[in-house]
Amino acid sequence: MRIAVVGAGLSGSYLACQLASAGAEVRLFGDHLDWEKPCGGGVTSRALEGFPLLTQRPIPGNEVAFLELISSQGERAVVPLRKTLTIYSRRVLDGGVRQAALRAGAELVPEKVRRVQQHQGGWQILTGSGTWTAELLVGADGCKSLVRQATGQDLAAQDTSLTLGYFLPGKFHSDTSVCQFYERGFEGYLWSFPRPDHLSVGILNSLPLASSAELRRKVEAFIGDRYPGSDPSGANYFAALVPALRESAWKRHRAAGENWALVGDAAGCVDPVTGEGISHALRSSELLAQALAAGKLADYEDRFHEEFRREFQAAARWKERFYRGRVWKRSFVDQLIHLCNRSKRVRELLDRLITGDLCYRELARELCWNVPAVTHQYVRSLASV
Template identity: 30%
Template sequence: MSSAAVTARPTETDVLVVGAGPAGSAAAAWLARAGVDVVLADAATFPRDKTCGDGLTPRAVHELAQLGLEDFLRGRTVNQGLRAHGFGQTLHLPWPGGHLPDWGSAVPRTELDDRLRQVAVDAGAVDVQDARAVDVRMSGSRVAAVVLERRGDGGRAEAERFEIACRRLVVADGVRSPLGKVLGREWHRDTVYGVAGRSYVTSEKHDDPWISSHLELRDEQGQVLSGYGWVFPLGTGEVNLGVGTLATAKRPADIAVKPLMAFYAEQRRAEFGLGEELRMPTSALLPMGGAVSNVAGPNWALIGDAAGCVNPLNGEGIDYGLETGRFVASLLGDLGPDAHGLASAWPALLREHYGEAFSIARRLAGFVTVPWVLPRMGPAGMRSTALMTLALRWMGNLVTEEDRDAAARLWRVAGKGSVRLDDRPPFS
């Protein structure tokens, strides 16, 4: 099937997937491979950009390889681990490997998302672009159809609306999740969330085999911020350069992201041979750690960023998007064509896979938002390669369900204890 949006608009489908980012495309691909009639709809026309650091951890690489994209990634750029900078130290921390690959990558989202969408189309999904989901038509408590809006023709004032009827609905429309809001999704900002910005800039180290993270992120007044800056080589002559900070409702992020990003770039210019222009600077808010409620209904489920599946300790969301796309496809297959039990089964599955890790991660991330924590504890942490190697594994979500070593057991025990202390556990 052509990579272009279909000309004949579908009017009904078994499963409608709204959002063709990593989560939605993965769900559509796995469903189509299982022989399900699936439509993949997105508000944009591909290729399109997405605010992101573009980094792919070994966990994301593992998921992409299952979709048949390992050669695609190896043809872009490969990195062997994290170069952590801060408080007078620089540490090289290789990816730990184990049950996951021992390498990572970085691909601009304009390219990665379009390639993933094509994987779904090649598997048999019907591709509908320039179709923003704006409402639903209900039949009792179930979604009977989704109302989509197509502007086209340069965004003419009179938008065209149409419906696609569906038996089951997967919502993967990103961090703001407008369709999720229609269905009752609520983001709770009392737990930690992220504020991040990214840009592209030419660099003499565009093919560096390490991704770099500066854990001592300072503003122009010299204050240490509760976040980090990054430089991710893309192997294209450019790097993805960005900054991210953590916040809560009690301690909001009082920063201007784009000026902070420009200041960070100036600090790193000589070190990385950066060009002068920061290209395509964008910013975003990120709900993290499953800090959303109403993630499923009788025949619909939220996945990926829409379900708050973003790592509170590093801002990573691509791996969770890919995983939740695969998980929801499998669950829908188990539940059958009417998805009986989805409203309870999907939140339970999310809590099983991510609840404990998200709970302890957002607790630790919330602790970092306390102003004195990083200045006092950062220097001690950066003096220990062993401690930072352990932190990389935990912060990078590189503990798998198959791991049985002491570090993995400690992370799980901490997670179980954290969930018991939560006023609102993840996905509730």
């Protein structure tokens, strides 16, 4: 079967690598092959364990062991991470996986796909220089996926978040990632993630609520305050959309049809609370490769439902509580950061959530279960002041 994969980023390259290794005829279409994709680049080590391609031939990244959280009121809490977070340059990470795909035998067409259309039970793929055909078409072409649109599905503005920020050259801190939160109702956060030779400092907010001028001011204020003397120049500025599907959007969503499939951001595989998508992009590609190896494309839709749809629906519900909820006179996030400084149990829960050991579907139960221990630790912390 001839398979065309549109998008030679992470999910497309990883899929092409697995399919070509299994002997399939794969053509990978990609533009922007050597760019620093707008991204924090943070991947949990738990996620990395599942992808031997990334660990057996290690791709250089920077390991961080602490997460510093800053509330809207300026309160700071540091969460020590039991399992480190690796921060990658996306140019290096995506390039490394793409090279592996080419070594495995995938063919690269280094061009932007302008149009895809159904043709005699398969697909025609049109670029600036020619037309190709394939029996199966895979969309790995990111948030604004052309393939997704060709399958009659598109993302509403309410199902995306706007991100923008700067890559700051140099080394500022290496073992800590920073997340700054804002007032209740601001559905996102600012991050500062240290990579081997630069920082990714950016901000995320639900698209319908976002003003790019205001977001940019927030990032520049953070940089000026935290990294005085550094110069966020226009050349290192980025802005991009990331999927953040609402619960209702997941109900309509399909990841595969008779002769097409979507992976990664094109399939909406991003945590709507945190914007984390790297490990989900890799995992969705893995699930699709397994379904195709078994000759059962329809299995992909079922596995997708089991692994992503249910969890991301739960995450979408949590997003509402997380960014809009109030607990004991503080916004939910501010209260969480406040409790973090007073309760080891809260720090442990956050650590498990960040590193992926605790899923959204279990979060409410875990929080309730831990209320007595957290209350006890909180009261003791007050007594010791």
